[in-house]
Amino acid sequence: MGAVAISHKVVRQPDTWVLLTQRIALGKQLFNDPHLSADGTVRCASCHMPEKGYTDGRRVAVGVEGRTGTRNTPSLMTLEEAQETSFFWDGRRSSLDQAVLDPLTNPVEMGLHNQAELLQRVQEDSAYTSAFAQAFPEAKPVISSEHIAAALAEYVRSLRSPESAYDRYALHGDKTALDQRALLGLAIFKGKGHCAECHRLGGAPAVLTDHAYHRTGMGLDAITANLPNLTEDVIKRSLQGGAIGNRVATHADEAQLGRFNVTQDPADIGLFRTPSLRDVSHTAPYMHDGSVATLDDAIDREVYYRSLQAGRPLQLTVEEREDLKSFLQAL
Ligand code: HEC
Ligand code: HEC
Structure with missing residues (x-):
């Protein structure tokens, strides 16, 4: 019996690893495929651009036929590190497998009519048939929307933001990773700024969110x-x-x-999910509606609004705002 268990383990583990790698590769292919949009021009990566931290640098997203949405595109490479369990600015999805399918049939994103149309487009491509058969060997039928979702979700889960200066400081104990300014900024972030009450420093790496929803004056x-x-x-x-x-x-x-x-x-x-601040200096513009153009403006806005909201109005000097910015740039 013992021998069987061991050989089972030896054979199984590399299998699982190979399958996962194949699913991630397949997910990446789907993520970059414009044929999965109504007019053949938009892919996930049109809005979640790898070179922009998987955001698009726009105020609100632009999808098929140049249609604009209402919300700012969030980064996808911080989801796993932030241990996110609800998705979108209003947390309307509680599983990543559901969330990744929504953009495909959203009329202002990829614009397909329904999941049947998605399935048809993927099935028409013979390269996908063999890739799905490899990545999901037990699946019947070979391609289903459930497996398209699983591949996309595995790809998104595999994304990571680069190690930050704050990771080196907090995770690896490198006390030189933050300069004097950033250290002062960290003290404000944890102390009189009360930023860490919502953008939490716990987790390894730090999640920088409380996974909760808060009111914002923005847009209301x-x-x-x-x-x-x-x-x-x-x-x-x-x-x-x-x-x-x-x-x-x-x-x-x-x-x-x-x-x-x-x-x-x-x-x-008027409540929105607290966004993780990982990599935040690379994801302008800010807030759910993209209405805040720069990191300086976002800091001013949060310092003013959050302190007012908590009933303890806070004034920061120009120097202190710079300190806070240096710290956010180290995240
Ligand atoms: C037209 C631009 C656009 C395209 C194309 C697009 N997205 Fe998004 N994505 C957005 C916007 C905007 C949001 C935020 C929407 C909201 O919160 O209401 C978002 C949110 C998400 C989220 C939730 C992130 C979070 O922080 O909770 C996931 C996951 C996601 N998109 C994955 C994908 C995948 C996978 C594709 C391709 C199948 C895709 N997106 C295509 C613009 C886009
Ligand atoms: C009560 C909880 C709370 C506190 C305290 C708080 N924030 Fe926020 N923060 C949020 C929420 C919620 C949003 C999203 C608001 C929106 O989209 O309208 C946000 C958004 C942000 C953004 C924009 C991020 C993005 O990706 O768009 C920055 C930057 C930011 N906060 C920095 C700070 C700083 C600096 C402090 C301390 C001065 C702070 N926050 C205090 C909850 C909080």
Whole structure:
């Protein structure tokens, strides 16, 4: 019996590893394939650009036929490190396998009509048939939307942001990794700035989020007058089972309701998920609607708004803001 168990282990482990590698490679191929969009021009990497930290540098995303969405494209390479368990700015998906399929049928992203159309496009390509057969040897049928999702999700999970100066400092004990400015910034971040209450420093590497939702002044003012109508519409539609993602991407005012779109709880109006600040200096513009152009503006905004919100208004000197910025640049 013992011998069987050992040989089983020896054979199994490399197998699993090979399969995972094949799934990641297949996911990467799908991620970079424009034929999976309605007009053949948009791929995941059009918006999640590797050279821009898997964001697009735009205020809001631009998809098929130049259609614009309502939200800023988040980085994908920090999801695994931030131990994210809910996805999108309003956390409307709780599994990555579900989240990766949504953009394909979102009318302002890749614009396919439905998952049947996705399946047809993948099945038509003979290169995919053999790649899927290898990566999912037990799958019947060989290609299904479930396996497309699994491959895309494995690829996204394999992404990592580069090791940061703060990782070297906090994770590897390299006390020289942060300069004097960044150290002062860290003290403000943890201390009187109270930033770390939401952008948490725990985790290895630091997750820089609390995985929770918070109100933001951003964008809510513009819709206040129309709030009763908007919320009523959202509740009505949720009873009809409409896809939240498609709706918020095409209705800017509803998108500003944030977490409310998911829960329909009035307490959740205007709440958004705390973004991880890993690699944050490379992912401008900022906030769920991309309305803040630079890191300096984002810092000013957060210092002012969060302290006001917590009932302890905070003034930082120009020097202290620079310190905070140096620290954020080290993340
Ligand atoms: C047209 C631009 C665009 C394309 C194309 C696109 N995305 Fe996105 N992606 C976005 C935007 C914008 C969001 C945020 C939407 C929201 O929160 O409502 C997002 C969010 C995500 C998220 C959630 C990230 C998080 O922080 O929770 C995942 C995962 C994701 N996209 C994967 C993909 C995959 C996989 C593809 C290809 C199948 C893809 N995206 C194609 C713009 C795009
Ligand atoms: C109460 C929780 C909370 C506190 C405290 C907080 N933040 Fe945030 N932070 C958030 C949320 C939520 C967002 C997203 C808001 C949005 O998109 O509208 C955010 C967004 C940001 C962004 C933009 C990130 C991006 O990718 O768009 C930066 C930069 C930032 N915060 C820095 C700070 C700094 C610096 C402090 C301390 C002065 C701080 N935050 C304090 C919750 C918080």
